[in-house]
Structure formats: structure tokens, C-alpha cells
Amino acid sequence: AQSVTQLGSHVSVSEGALVLLRCNYSSSVPPYLFWYVQYPNQGLQLLLKYTTGATLVKGINGFEAEFKKSETSFHLTKPSAHMSDAAEYFCAVTSSGGTSYGKLTFGQGTILTVHP
Amino acid sequence: DADVTQTPRNRITKTGKRIMLECSQTKGHDRMYWYRQDPGLGLRLIYYSFDVKDINKGEISDGYSVSRQAQAKFSLSLESAIPNQTALYFCATKWRETQYFGPGTRLLVL
Numbered sequence: 001a002q003s004v005t006q007l008g009s010h011v012s013v014s015e016g017a018l019v020l021l022r023c024n025y026s027s028s029v030p031p032y033l034f035w036y037v038q039y040p041n042q043g044l045q046l047l048l049k050y051t052t053g054a055t056l057v058k059g060i061n062g063f064e065a066e067f068k069k070s071e072t073s074f075h076l077t078k079p080s081a082h083m084s085d086a087a088e089y090f091c092a093v094t095s096s097g098g099t100s101y102g103k104l105t106f107g108q109g110t111i112l113t114v115h116p
Numbered sequence: 117d118a119d120v121t122q123t124p125r126n127r128i129t130k131t132g133k134r135i136m137l138e139c140s141q142t143k144g145h146d147r148m149y150w151y152r153q154d155p156g157l158g159l160r161l162i163y164y165s166f167d168v169k170d171i172n173k174g175e176i177s178d179g180y181s182v183s184r185q186a187q188a189k190f191s192l193s194l195e196s197a198i199p200n201q202t203a204l205y206f207c208a209t210k211w212r213e214t215q216y217f218g219p220g221t222r223l224l225v226l
Binding site: 004009032034036042043044045046049051090094103104106107108109 | 120149156157158159160161164174206208213214215216217218219220
């Protein structure tokens with residue numbers, strides 16, 4: 001079984017401030033982890049993913065996330081927020097197991113608001 | 117050009133009507149998925165398909181059916197729509213570990 005918890009359904013930051021969106025997961029097998037972004041009236045766009053290897057992964061638009069197995073976390077960060085970062089962000093987990101049907105379990109989503 | 121397309125993008129229907137949401141992809145991926153998104157609940161899996169002959173129920177399949185007409189096409193039907201099926205519906209394809217989403221269909225059932 002797998003699950004994802006995103007801490008904070010709404011996060012508000014000032015332009016230029018650090019963005020930190022929290023994600024904790026649970027998985028009985030080594031996970032693959034993802035962050036997706038959804039801009040208003042658009043579909044989900046992949047920001048970044050962790051599969052194996054380096055635990056700090058970099059994505060598009062200056063975002064990065066660090067896989068911490070001991071903390072079962074995969075928090076998303078960006079050093080300096082931009083107005084265009086305002087969107088809803090989803091953390092998701094899938095199993096790395098060979099028999100997995102690719103079920104992607106999503107968190108509830110975090111709406112990021114960026115103030116001028 | 118979009119790799120995963122969904123039609124229609126918006127739909128309003130009435131309780132009891134049958135409707136079909138369509139998904140097409142040009143990515144050449146075998147695996148396709150249908151999800152619904154509700155505020156505060158994230159995305160939940162309705163059906164998934166590994167290929168044309170392999171279709172499986174997801175976690176919330178009641179009230180829905182699907183058809184995989186070809187590798188590139190995967191349709192979702194609501195046989196008799198009800199108001200609590202009002203949601204945003206996404207189709208996705210999968211290659212290796214990553215899923216690629218369409219733009220979504222916003223459905224309102226009155």
C-alpha cells in the first residue's frame with residue numbers, strides 16, 4: 001500500500017521568498033516520487049521525479065526536491081518565488097516493484113499563492 | 117502539438133444522460149489511465165489499460181466504463197450520469213515510471 005500526505009493545502013509566499021512545499025509518503029517498497037504542477041485551467045505538468053541515484057533532483061523552472069528515505073519525505077523547494085509559480089502542486093508516489101501496474105497515488109494538492 | 121488530447125474540454129449534462137469522454141495520444145505508449153480530480157482529494161484512478169485487450173478497474177470505477185479502441189484511444193463513459201460525478205477528468209499515458217497527462221475535461225452534471 002502507498003499513500004502521500006501534503007502538509008498544507010494552501011501556502012502563501014512573497015515574490016522572491018523561499019518556496020517550500022512539504023510531502024511525506026508511505027510505501028512498502030522503494031518508491032518512485034514525483035511532483036506535478038497544475039496551472040489554472042490546464043493539465044498536470046511534470047516538474048521533477050526521483051527514481052534512483054542522486055537524492056537531490058532538479059526540475060524545471062528552478063524547482064528541486066530531495067528524497068529523504070529516513071524521513072519518508074520528498075519536499076519541493078525553490079530559492080526565489082516568482083509570480084508565475086502560482087499554481088497547484090501535487091506530490092505523487094508509485095511503486096518501483098516489477099509487478100506494479102503503475103498506480104500513481106497523489107497527495108491532496110497544495111495551492112501556492114505568490115504575493116507581489 | 118499536444119501529445120495527449122482530451123475531448124470535449126468542457127461538458128454540461130443532465131442527470132441520467134449517457135456521455136463519453138475521449139482521449140487520444142500520439143506518444144505511442146501502451147499504458148493509459150483515467151483519473152478524476154476533486155478539490156482537496158487530489159487525483160483518483162478510475163480505470164487503466166495496459167493494451168487494447170487489457171483493461172482494469174481502478175479505485176473508483178463504479179458508475180464508469182471504458183473502451184480502448186486502439187493503442188492511441190481510450191474513452192471513458194458515464195452510463196447514467198449523476199451529480200456527484202461532477203469533476204475534472206484526466207487521461208494519462210505511461211512510459212517507464214512516468215505518467216503524462218492530458219489537459220482535462222471539466223464535467224458538470226446537473
